[in-house]
């Protein structure tokens with residue numbers, strides 16, 4: 001499997017621009033697909049530089065209804081005329097973030113795009129085929145990022161704390177091994193892995209994703225105690241982790257101290273070859 005990081009918060013070289021967002025290109029035996037689309041059309045720019053033809057992409061997964069993961073949807077729909085886009089059925093609900101000075105920023109997806117008819121609305125568990133499987137409805141409440149408190153959703157005409165029911169995660173299976181991809185892990189990476197263990201009866205061999213240990217609204221990192229506990233949990237799973245996006249560099253360095261060679265940072269422009 002080949003993975004190319006088209007967009008994440010940092011860049012590995014001057015050749016690639018970066019932005020607060022996530023977009024991964026993944027080539028498996030059966031698919032050429034994208035996991036998330038970043039915050040803008042930057043993913044398409046970087047795709048060209050990495051030799052990825054967006055018009056050839058056959059499927060897209062959007063991890064959740066935030067614009068740093070689905071901000072590139074309009075550009076994608078203009079460039080690609082065939083891929084179905086898998087979102088959770090709650091992904092187009094209205095989502096907001098607290099910003100300094102008591103302001104609320106609209107961070108939801110562009111609802112007008114639903115008319116395109118290109119979306120597949122997933123529920124709690126969707127097996128796409130023998131390689132790809134989506135799951136949401138994470139029940140666990142362990143080691144949840146405190147940064148979630150600044151994220152809101154509209155419910156019954158009121159703004160309430162986001163429950164992240166719109167967040168879905170992807171399992172890729174290849175050659176008897178599994179890769180778990182989480183966009184932001186708002187539900188807590190520990191709870192997401194616990195849920196995957198319930199489905200697959202073992203932890204993932206690999207994990208890729210943001211762990212939401214950086215709170216953009218408050219420009220703060222999570223408490224070191226929480227980060228340490230997450231690091232110890234991840235180390236215990238034996239999974240190899242590539243983290244990026246909302247993990248933040250400082251929390252990554254703390255995780256690295258605990259997990260050593262079992263964790264690496266995945267920056268824009270990186271290429272990986274894992275599993276088969």
Ligand SMILES: [Fe+2]
Pocket residue numbers: 021066068069183184210245246
């Ligand atoms: Fe994010």
Ligand SMILES: [Fe+2]
Pocket residue numbers: 064066184186
């Ligand atoms: Fe998010």
